Amino acid sequence: MKALQHSLPFLPEEIQIISDKIGVVRNDSDIVFYNASGPIYMCKVDDKEGLRIAQGMFVDLKLARPKQIASALGVNASTVQRNKKKYQDGGVKAFAKAAVPERTPYKLDDEKCKEIQENIDKNLSIRSAAEEAGLSEGTIRNGLKRGDLKKENSENKPKSTSERSSQDQESESGIAVKRHSERFFARKGLLEEAKPRFEASEGVKYGGVLIALPVILSQGLLDIGKQVYKKLSNGFFGLQTIFLTLIFMSLLRIKTPEQLTRHSPGELGIVLGLDRAPEVKTLRRKIEELGNQGNAREFADLLARHWADENPDVLGFLYIDGHVRPYHGKNKLPKTHVAQKRLCMPATTDFWVNGTDAQPLFFVTTEANDTLLSTIENEILPEIKQLVEGDKRVTLVFDRAGWSPKTFKKWYDMGFDVMTYRKGNYEPWPEECFQEFEIKICNKKVKYNLGQRSVNMGLKNEDFWMREVRRLCDNGHQTSIITTKQDIDEIFIAVRMFSRWKQENFFRYMGIEFDFNHLCTYDVEPADLERLVPNPAIKEKKKELEKIKKEYEKNLKKLSDAVIQNNDVNQNAKLMQTIRDLDIRCAELVEVISDMPEKVAVKETMDEDKIVKLETERKILTDLIKMTAYRAETSLFDLLVPPVLARNEEEGRSFLKAVFQTPADIIPDEENKCLIVQFHTMANQRSNSALKALCEIINHEECLYPGTDLRLVFNPQSCKRNYAHVRRSEFINHKLFCSSFFLIFEPQKQRSI
Structure with a gap:
């Protein structure tokens, strides 16, 4: 500062000293350089060329070092060095900017921009729009920066999860309530039902469950439900x-209406095409209204008929078994043995009939826990006769609880074959009676050592021959199978009989995944007053008889001891008289018991108002919904054969559960009348590949979202085609029912890093 002021001490106060020869002053618009004599160079703040000239010139004139200039101007010292060299080589002219001719985008011409903008307006991703146009993703993004393309379509901009959450919370009428006018008319009783209406939404939590919609509709749930119920x-x-709420709940493992309180009503409502899903009390009220119509049994019969007509072969072998559902309420219900708890307790028993493919066909709920044999005789056989066309013979497969050779003969004459395990003790066969068979089950080779003979069941006054097939196990045990089926080899008899484990697995899977044992209501209804039950008076008389017998044994022992000890003769005489009286009393009680009826009407044993049974209508309805959900899931599972999913047997159902829970973008396209369901990524690339393949298979069938007049298309993202011209394909044999919105399932692609 002193060096500069030596010649001319009057410098600006705000000057920044660069070196002992120059300084700089900055303001909002100009930069001025000073030496001891005053201003020597000035340029604008945004004049980049002027600043480069100053850097090169001052360093070349040795007025300052490069580091000093760089520090004062906030640039790199190497930049100052380059500008010095440039000044030395060409002077001020070296910094002059060459004129650049105007350029126009040669890739994004007007025609290409129009094509890409149409795809963007259809809510295609930038990557998809680039692939459709044959350009790179960077080219599209540069066009968006320049303003040649516009990303957002204001009329159909997808709402993000956070936007929907804020709107749901801010609703004054309740969480996620938005369709106020329709709800107003609904409160006045002027609206029959709100129609589905979709809005573009990103990351819908339950969007993945829509992939099951085509197979749900193919099961006839809505068609038959609307036919049966008013x-x-x-x-x-x-x-x-x-109906859609209940079946989506089952697939999403929302096992009871009460569990809806833990799930977002707005997200589930988007899947239903509404603003929100019904709340718990509304759903329960609607289920009760359906139950009051009393059409559940007809609904079950028509569903079974529909499933049998779709695939008549399922009636070849029918698996029958009982499933006990414990009851813990306050009402008095008949007791039965509960195997899981090893107790005899109040319960209801359902007898399930599964088809040859192991899928449930129908079930019968017994009023008083009847035996398997009586239920088959009185309930199941009449139902099967209605399903079977012509003289086709049906084979009934069940366990030892239905053992009765006399009844087998009766059923055989009626046109039914039977297959069951032999009950009782039987002599083992010599090992030379067995030979080895090999068969492939679930892609695994299985070996059985089998033997067979014809067996006379020893009925009175007639011969009845059945076929006995035995399996010799590795430990030497012989498992005996009895059947009237004569037209198939013994290996297939063994396979069919041992396939009963599929029905057991069905009960276990339904209990774990669908909460099969849950009672949708504890309400009761009057039961049959004439139902026969064991005579309780006999039980009381038997207790009295048992008590007298114990007294008789006690006095007899006293008399024996008195005789041995030579006690008083009078005392012995009294004991003998007491024993004779007790013996007479026993004989009288035995005669009274023999004259009493073994069973009496239940109204004679308890008050008529206490003779109740659990309400059946709502139970049958909810069980049918869970059955349909299981069948729909199984239909999707059957599509996951390799190469779609390599380990489909082990991972298929777990994979489908993950798919149902996967978030998805739901975007309606009104112009092409389609609904795009774009999945978010799953946990790994294997799952993404399997999901993509599953979408491509599903998309070969057309499906309409029920309740709308818009056509829906299923189409994976990588398939380049016009959504409005997708043709029906015969690639798969599953007949999928069509409703009214075409769904496009698109697995989201992974970006490479």
């Missing part, structure tokens, strides 16, 4: 919404 009372939620 429309519900006017309101926002109607028959279709209730």
